[in-house]
Amino acid sequence: MMRTTLYTCTGLFALALVIVAGMTILKRSVAAAESKPVSMTEIKIDNFSFTPASITIPAGTEVHWKNNDDIPHNVVSNDHTIKSKVLDTGDDFAYTFSQPGTYDYFCSIHPKMTARIIVH
Numbered sequence: 001m002m003r004t005t006l007y008t009c010t011g012l013f014a015l016a017l018v019i020v021a022g023m024t025i026l027k028r029s030v031a032a033a034e035s036k037p038v039s040m041t042e043i044k045i046d047n048f049s050f051t052p053a054s055i056t057i058p059a060g061t062e063v064h065w066k067n068n069d070d071i072p073h074n075v076v077s078n079d080h081t082i083k084s085k086v087l088d089t090g091d092d093f094a095y096t097f098s099q100p101g102t103y104d105y106f107c108s109i110h111p112k113m114t115a116r117i118i119v120h
Contacts, residue, residue: 042066043115045073045087045107050115059100059119066092073113078104 039061044051046068057063065075067087075084075093082105084093097103097119107113 040064044068045075045113048110048113050105050107050113053114054116054118056118056120057097059098060096061119062094062096063117064092064094066090073107073109075105076108078106 039058040063041055041057041061042064043055044066048069050065055063065084065087067073067089070089072086072088074086075082075095077083082095082103086109087093097117100119103117103119105115105117
């Protein structure tokens with residue numbers, strides 16, 4: 001009888017340790033996820049235009065361009081540091097803006113398509 005009580009107490013103690021350890025790990029994981037906010041912005045490509053044509057975002061924002069047009073387009077910054085592949089209908093391209101500045105860009109297939117991203 002005494003052994004059964006000892007095993008039960010030891011088992012309950014071990015279970016309590018596992019629960020406390022699990023909650024500590026979960027709390028740290030949630031805190032880490034909350035400390036690194038992810039910001040994402042989408043720009044639509046449609047009817048030979050980028051929409052919105054001008055946006056202001058904080059540094060660290062990931063911008064997604066999605067081609068909703070019936071014809072291919074691409075995204076190229078004026079200084080050519082950002083350059084997507086040709087985007088067919090439904091394709092998208094993503095870039096994270098880590099440095100503040102003004103980024104003018106265009107579609108090199110249709111150079112009259114222009115837009116701007118301001119990063120602060």
